[in-house]
Amino acid sequence: MMAGAAARRVAGSRRAPPSPLQRAAVTGLVFGILGLYLAIVGILAMIHGRAIIVGVLTLGQATLVAIGLGTGAMIVRGDGEHGAWSWSTLLRSLFAGAIAGGVLALLVVAMDALDLRAIFIALSPALFEMLTFDLGLAGGVLVLIGGSAALAALGALLTLGPRAFRRHVLIGCIAVIFFGVFQELIQIMMQYGDIIGAVRETIYTWEGLTPEGAILIFVIATAISLLAARLRGGERSDAETPPAQRRNARIAKAAVAVLLLVLFPLLAGSYIGQVMMLVGLYILMGMGLNLEVGLAGLLDLGFVAFFAVGAYTTALLTADSPHALAAFTAIPSLSYWEAMPIAVLVSVIVGVLFGIPVLGVRGDYLAVATMGLGEIVRVIVQSDAAAPLLAGAQGILQIPKPWLGNIELSDPVDLFYLTLACAAVAAYCAWRLENSRLGRAWMAVRDDEDVAQALGINLVKVKLLAYGLGAAFAGLAGSIFAVMLTSIYPSSFQLLVSINVLALIIVGGMAACPA
Amino acid sequence: MALLEIDDIHVFYDKIEALKGVSIAVDEKQIVTLVGANGAGKTTTLRAISGILHPRAGEIRLGGESLADLPPHEIAGMGVVQVPEGRRIFARLTVDENLQMGAFSRNDRRAIAEDKERMLALFPRLKERLKQVAGTLSGGEQQMVATARALMARPRILLMDEPSMGLSPVMVEHVFETIRAINQQGVTILLVEQNALMALGIADFGYVMESGRIVLTGRGQDLLEDENVQRAYLG
Ligand SMILES: Nc1ncnc2c1ncn2[C@@H]1O[C@H](COP(=O)(O)OP(=O)(O)OP(=O)(O)O)[C@@H](O)[C@H]1O
Ligand SMILES: [Mg+2]
Numbered sequence: 001m002m003a004g005a006a007a008r009r010v011a012g013s014r015r016a017p018p019s020p021l022q023r024a025a026v027t028g029l030v031f032g033i034l035g036l037y038l039a040i041v042g043i044l045a046m047i048h049g050r051a052i053i054v055g056v057l058t059l060g061q062a063t064l065v066a067i068g069l070g071t072g073a074m075i076v077r078g079d080g081e082h083g084a085w086s087w088s089t090l091l092r093s094l095f096a097g098a099i100a101g102g103v104l105a106l107l108v109v110a111m112d113a114l115d116l117r118a119i120f121i122a123l124s125p126a127l128f129e130m131l132t133f134d135l136g137l138a139g140g141v142l143v144l145i146g147g148s149a150a151l152a153a154l155g156a157l158l159t160l161g162p163r164a165f166r167r168h169v170l171i172g173c174i175a176v177i178f179f180g181v182f183q184e185l186i187q188i189m190m191q192y193g194d195i196i197g198a199v200r201e202t203i204y205t206w207e208g209l210t211p212e213g214a215i216l217i218f219v220i221a222t223a224i225s226l227l228a229a230r231l232r233g234g235e236r237s238d239a240e241t242p243p244a245q246r247r248n249a250r251i252a253k254a255a256v257a258v259l260l261l262v263l264f265p266l267l268a269g270s271y272i273g274q275v276m277m278l279v280g281l282y283i284l285m286g287m288g289l290n291l292e293v294g295l296a297g298l299l300d301l302g303f304v305a306f307f308a309v310g311a312y313t314t315a316l317l318t319a320d321s322p323h324a325l326a327a328f329t330a331i332p333s334l335s336y337w338e339a340m341p342i343a344v345l346v347s348v349i350v351g352v353l354f355g356i357p358v359l360g361v362r363g364d365y366l367a368v369a370t371m372g373l374g375e376i377v378r379v380i381v382q383s384d385a386a387a388p389l390l391a392g393a394q395g396i397l398q399i400p401k402p403w404l405g406n407i408e409l410s411d412p413v414d415l416f417y418l419t420l421a422c423a424a425v426a427a428y429c430a431w432r433l434e435n436s437r438l439g440r441a442w443m444a445v446r447d448d449e450d451v452a453q454a455l456g457i458n459l460v461k462v463k464l465l466a467y468g469l470g471a472a473f474a475g476l477a478g479s480i481f482a483v484m485l486t487s488i489y490p491s492s493f494q495l496l497v498s499i500n501v502l503a504l505i506i507v508g509g510m511a512a513c514p515a
Numbered sequence: 516m517a518l519l520e521i522d523d524i525h526v527f528y529d530k531i532e533a534l535k536g537v538s539i540a541v542d543e544k545q546i547v548t549l550v551g552a553n554g555a556g557k558t559t560t561l562r563a564i565s566g567i568l569h570p571r572a573g574e575i576r577l578g579g580e581s582l583a584d585l586p587p588h589e590i591a592g593m594g595v596v597q598v599p600e601g602r603r604i605f606a607r608l609t610v611d612e613n614l615q616m617g618a619f620s621r622n623d624r625r626a627i628a629e630d631k632e633r634m635l636a637l638f639p640r641l642k643e644r645l646k647q648v649a650g651t652l653s654g655g656e657q658q659m660v661a662t663a664r665a666l667m668a669r670p671r672i673l674l675m676d677e678p679s680m681g682l683s684p685v686m687v688e689h690v691f692e693t694i695r696a697i698n699q700q701g702v703t704i705l706l707v708e709q710n711a712l713m714a715l716g717i718a719d720f721g722y723v724m725e726s727g728r729i730v731l732t733g734r735g736q737d738l739l740e741d742e743n744v745q746r747a748y749l750g
Contacts, residue, residue, distance in 0.1 A: 437619070440608070444616050447605040454565045454599070455668065456591035456620035 020092060023078055028096035028152075031071040032103025038063065039107060040120050045127040051208030052180030060130055062177060064104075068148045071100045072155025089156055097152025101145040104131060108144065112137050168225045175221030180209050277484060280419035281477045287423075287430045288473025295439060296466035297446030299367045302354065302374025306471035308381065309350045310478025311488050313343040318400055318483075336402035340479050347475025348468045355467030359460060401483055415484050422480065426473055433469070442466055516579055518543045518703055519564070519595075519672055524573030526556075526563050533559045535727040536573070541672065541705050541720075546698050548706040548714040548735065550748060551724035557707040558600050560724075561674045564705075565597050566590040577671070592620045594671030598678060600707075602657045604664070606650030610641055613649050613660050617667030627667070634663040637693065655686040662693065672703040679710050691717055711748040715739045723748075 038044045048060030072093040079089070107123075108131050110116060116123045132140025158166055203213025285307060292298045317339040334342075358369045402418070433439050441462045444452040453459050482488050517540035526534040533556050541547045549557050562568045564575055566587040575582045582590055596617075605613050614634060618627045635642045638659040644652065649660055658678055665673055675694070679687040691713050698704050698717075708714035715721050718735035723744060731744065738744050 440612055440616060441619065443608055443612070444605050444619075447607055448603050450567060450587075451597075451599055451603045451605070452616070453587040454567065454591055454597050455616055455664070456588045457616075458586075458588045 020079075020088070021095070024075055024092040024096040025099055027074050027078065028071055028099030029103065031067050031074070031096075032100040035064065035067050035100065035104050036107055039104070039127060039131070040123065045124060045130065048126070048130045052177060053211055053214045054205050054208045056211055056214075057180075058130075059177075059180070064148075065151060067100060068097055068151025069155035069158070071096045071148070072152035072157070073159040075152070076156050076159040089160070090153055093152040093156035094149045097149035097155075098145050100152065101148025104148070105141040105144045108132055108137065108140055168222045168229070171225040172218040172222035176209070176214050176217050179203070179217050180214070277416040277419050280416060280423050281481055281484075284419070284423050284426055284477040284480075285474050287426055288470040288477075291430065291433065291442070291473070292466050292470040295434065295446065296442035296463065298463065298466055299370070300467075300470070301367050301371035302377070303370075303470070303474055305354065305374040305377035306347045306351055306474035307478040307481065308377055309471075310343045310347045310475030311482040312381065312478075313346045313475070314339045314479040314482040315488050317342060320400060336400070336483055340476070343479040344472050344475045347471040347478070351467040351469075351471025351475075352464050354471070355464045359463055401486065415480070419480055422476055426476065430473075438462065438465060517541055518578060519705065520574075520576045521560070521564070522574045522576070524560075524563060524570035524575060526559055526568050526570050528559075533727055534563065534570070537724070537727070537729055538573075539705075539722055539729070541703060543703055544698070544701060545719040546694065546704045546706060546717055546735075547720045547722070548708055548718035549722045549724060550708055550711040550714055552747075553709075554726070555724040556727045557724055558676055561597060561676050561705075561707060564590075564595060564674060588620075591668065594669070596665045596668045596670035596673055598661045598665045598673065598675045600676035601680065602654070602661045604649045604652075604657050604660045606648070608649060609646050610649050610652070610660055611645040613664050614667050617664035620668065630667055630669065634666060637666075637696070638663055655682055655689070658682065658686075658690060659693075662697075666697065666702070670702060672705060673697070674705050674707075676707045677709060678706075679708065679713065687713065711744065712739070715744075 035044070044060050044063065046060075047063065048058050050059040051057070052059055052062055075093045075096050076089060108128065111123055111128050131144065133143050135143060158169070203209055203216060209217070285303065288306070289300065289303050292300045292303070314336070317334045318336055354370075354373055358366060358373070361369050401415075441452070441457050444455070444457060445459065445462055449459065519539075519541040521537060521539040523536045523538050524534055525532060525536055537556070537560060539547070539549065539560070549560065551557055559568065563570055564582070566582060566585055566589075569584070577590075577593055577595060580593075582593075582595075585593075605616060608616070614631055615627075618630065621627055635645075640656060641659055641663065644656065649657065652660065662675070662678065665675075678690050678694070682690065687710065694704060694706065695717050706714055706718065711723075715735045715738050721733060721735045721738045722729050723731035723738065731738065731741065733741065
């Protein structure tokens, strides 16, 4: 009887579950607001300039399509295990999709009626044209709402469809988007050789994929995916293979990946070397942020500040410019190898200082607070007050490249190896941390702060350590960034970088270090 | 002198006075239980002992030493350990890691390993689930993890908040048997319960709480036979 009372109490303390229709409305709203957000911060307009299939689909439009499909998929997911096909599902998807489209339609109407551009610079005429599909206001609104509803229904259907089928279609679509988005890279790689060149010309123009190319890629990718599934079907499934064998397979895969990473830039040349290097820097920062967000559960949108601190410290200590410390103090101009550890150390100190004011803040507020702090760092750097020291918006120029013995590491490929080496060391450290006492303490704090505390964990200490060590990774990345560009400007350290890194680790799976 | 003395504490949530002068004493090696209806202030009392809340007046002493103004992790370091309400295990850590977290303030590796073996002997069900993520355990198993985790700290006094909440009658039996067994191994226990019948049945001493005040105290058996208690809590 008592147990029953307790159970009732628990149930009573929650709100009554929302009705399916309410949930559909909320889902639609969430996706609509996601689209709204992308539009307002300018991402939508920006990626609209990027064609995936020339004259047919841009990345921006693909994003809108994804929002529509996602709404429907989410409706089905929300039904849980026993989600099955029914007219109600279809209706709810249509409804949710219409709401998602409606939110964007509202934006369009508002843009037509008011001069929103004065407040949100990204709400440009170009965005208006994109969102109305050049059909004018009324047509655009109709297409937005109707199209979104239809896409949501399609999304729901796809999610309910046989799993195998859905997977192959998805892989086909991803392949098309991949080839579309990374077209420059892929085209450069495909420049050599007659046959490859000919293939390139059929699937690409210089702006993106041709429609034929897109279809071709879709068909090939789907076919490969089907074939792979067929082949795999013959073998034992993953769960049944003995662990040792699975581990060996995993090590072999990792080894191949590492080998590819090491050799690839060498073959591909300096442009790709540079791109890969940027990727490497993001990975370094990702690992640092993962310590904070993934392990310790401290959402941090000001992470770029540590990156900036690492970069500026390196610049001030090594640059051959009037702003370098060596120019007006007795401190000698340091070599990169001397400056790097100092940059990391300074980042750690800033990380800890950064952590102190936000210690008591939790959850959503933490995101806002850290975002504010991150922006403050950039504003300070840009300000006139700090200009004599930090060069303001002009930035610091003439940062020398590092020397290894008497070889100057000037080629992006060389620097890529530097990044790779640092990333390897950092990955090892991150891995050790994750499996340490401290790592466990972080995870405990993430799962339940109060209980962790009541078990003897000093919250202040472990949180500050998370900020400090996370900052160390970003500082290292910043330091490499400085020598990569040989000049740094405050505008390189936008909020967007923090968000990108965060997106990286969310996609990579929180707390999964290998990602 | 009692091991734990709570001396006329007043605890507030902002302006709401949740504890209006509560005094409790727990002697070494005893089981003392605190029973009362929903919202009486039982959890609040335990949170005050652990240092998560600070009394505005009154004092809490462990072995004669005041705990006032100590942060929670230091109070835990002194051997005051909670099995919190609603279990609250670390859901994304494995059972093993949860147990290790219990021993966080300890450094004696060998003894920690021995204690872990003892916990697995006490809760054999956890043995085959050591590598399982704790959030996927059943409610009863989670209660075992929460209890074992607390015991891994080698507490001088164990504070348990409604360990039987939401469990089946069989599991409830098992929980109370375990509490008695733990106590017989020499651990002092302050047990908060809704299940007054069972709690008073195993307790040396009991306190009955109503809206922030202690309204009755006495030996466990005596309270069980008390008319008022019977009417209010035992139906
Ligand atoms: N965080 C809080 N903020 C404000 N008031 C609170 C808070 N936590 C508890 N209270 C109030 O304090 C009083 C005592 O609550 P407490 O949780 O100690 O009760 P309890 O005896 O443990 O009840 P239960 O058996 O339901 O767990 C209640 O009136 C409750 O509403
Ligand atoms: Mg309670």
